[in-house]
Amino acid sequence: MTTPASTTIPAQLAEIIEDFQALEEVERLELLLEFSRTLPDLPERLAEHPEQLEQVVECQSPLFLTIEVDDSPERRVQLFFSAPREAPTTRGFASVLHEGLNGLPAAEILAVPADVPDRLGLTRAITPLRMRGMSAMLGRIKRRLEQDALSNHVS
Structure with missing residues (x-):
């Protein structure tokens, strides 16, 4: 059954959510750890210029991100994250967002529900502080896209 809220979740992110929901709680943590191993490294142009990334201070561990929006009519988004392997x-969480949102049009990402x-x-298996960190990552991505849209309309 599709609810109105689920219709705003892009297919690739919805599939990840379904994968998590199909598992028992302990297995969900294992899946999250699997995702942690697949987070792509920063491209050299960003790795050499960390000042181009923004820290998400709400995360318990150091997490930095940046977005790039192409010039296509869809304004496709590339997401870049940096977080220590420890x-x-x-x-x-960063990898879930990367796999679920990277390459999508900005409008689709902006429509993703905050929840x-x-x-x-994972709310029972992960501390509320860590859950707030993931919410903050998504919120920061959406704010950056809104800022990008505003700056493109002004210029």
């Missing part, structure tokens, strides 16, 4: 929860982190079914 922070698997933070890396896992996506809760839909992964």
Whole structure:
């Protein structure tokens, strides 16, 4: 059954959420750890210029991100994250967002509901502070896209 809220979740992110929800709680943590190992490294042009990334201070572990929006009519978004390997929860959340949102049009990302982190079914297994960190990552991405849209309309 599709609810109105689920219709705003892009297919690739909805599939990830379904994968998490199909598992028992302990297995969900294992899946999050698997995601932590698949977070892509920063491209060299960003790795050499960390000042181009913005820290998400709400995360317990250091997490930095940036977005790039192309010039196409869809304004497709590329997401870039940096988090230490010793922070698997933070890396896992970043990787979920990367895999679920990267390459999508900005409008689709902006329509993603704020409760996506809760839909992964990790709220009992992960501390509320860590859950807020993932919500903050999504919120920061959306704010950056809104700022980008405003600056493109002004110029």
